[in-house]
Amino acid sequence: MDKIDPKYLQAVELIKTAILQSQYNAIRLANQEQLKLYFGIGRYISENSRTGYWGTGALEIISNQLKNDLPGLMGFGVTSLKNMRKFYEAWRNLESKSASALADLQITGKEAVKIRQVELPNSAGFPIGEFLAVPFTQHIRIIEGAKEREERLFYIRLTAISHLSEKAVIKSIKEDDYHHSGTLPNNFLNTIPDAKSARRALRAFKDEYLLDFINTEELDAGDIEDVDERVLENEIVDNIRDFILRFGQDFLFIRNQYAVEVKGHTFKIDLLFYNRELGSLVAVELKRGPFKTAYLGQLNSYLTVLDDYVRKPNENPSIGLILCKSADKAIVEYLIKDYNKPMGVATFRTKEDMPEKFRKALPDIEELKKLL
Secondary structure, three states: OOOOOHHHHHHHHHHHHHHHHHHHHHHHHHHHHHHHHHHHHHHHHHHHHOOOOOOOOHHHHHHHHHHHHOOOOOOOOHHHHHHHHHHHHHHHHHOOOOOOOOOEEEEOOOOOEEEEOOOOOOOOOOOHHHHHHOOHHHHHHHHHHOOOHHHHHHHHHHHHHHOOOHHHHHHHHHOOHHHHEOOOOEOHHHHOOOHHHHHHHHHOOEOEEEOOOOOHHHHOOOOOOOOOHHHHHHHHHHOHHHHHHHHOOOEEEEEEEEEEEEOOEEEEEEEEEEEOOOOEEEEEEEEEEEOOOHHHHHHHHHHHHHHHHOOOOOOEEEEEEEEEEEOOHHHHHHHHOOOOOOEEEEEEEOHHHOOHHHHHHOOOHHHHHHOO
16 A cells, blocks of 8 residues: 555544544534433423323323334333433423523423423533533433432532443442542642642542452451551452542553662552543552551652652652551541642442442442443
8 A cells, every 4th residue: 555645644634533523522412402302301291290180100101102103212111201200300490491492392182281492501500511411321320329419410520521331320329439539638739739730639539449349358368467468459450440440530550569679779569550630650559457657658758769760751740549448537637748749548448348238239340340
């Protein structure tokens, strides 16, 4: 094949980018239209079914007739119609009475009734862009799993930003990410000069992680305290894809026992990651027991070594995380403030630490791996 002129290759890249962007926009707009349609249908169903105007079995009759009138129609079964009603009733307070209707469907009967796709207001503090970017199924899982408005908005933002699947949304709610995000004991505001970057770093970590793939029998096998964080490390490395699911999609695993030679000494970091959003190396030190003050000094030294010998010129300063079995947040926050490298301390739970009803509700680890 003849060599292609660079200007033609450039043209191909520009056109390809335009096509992909257009396809993305088409999918995004299609999702918006679907949500507005379902909101309008949900309102119509709510107004007629909750007042007793419709009798028992109305949704089944309507669903069956829709299938007869529109062969091949998908997504309008009884459960789906109920979910549309649930969607409207969860967010009915958002409806703008003055907004223009996007579509009207006239229904004839004893009285004229309208189903309208309404515009939702972009009110202050409400993330309308993220709201309309979340698929309908994920919306329903959020409504079912989170009862308070602020909690629902948290999962909506998380789903939109991280493009969470239905299973990932369910898992995030079960792990209670709402209460564990942004609460990591840390010194980011003191050690990361840009406040916006510091807040972004805080959002990247949770204060507690559920490591339900850990073999607790092996973890408790040692007789000496602090013996063999390697057992914990090996469990994580063996399930590294699942561990990254816990951490977040922007984390890339580099290596375990990452060795750096400095002036005749070898420093070994338990787990080394790179976070794309933060543009930083992330060193994770694993401790199978409770937090100890000495861990901060050790991690601070590792971050110094990473910044001086590993970090590239275009990367931001390295960030460290101590992952231990338990920690007193108050004492961690008190001690960590005087260290000059950005660090945080998180705890982990294994499946055995969870109440029985939650253990049974967890998806099988093999099912989680299929997501990747």
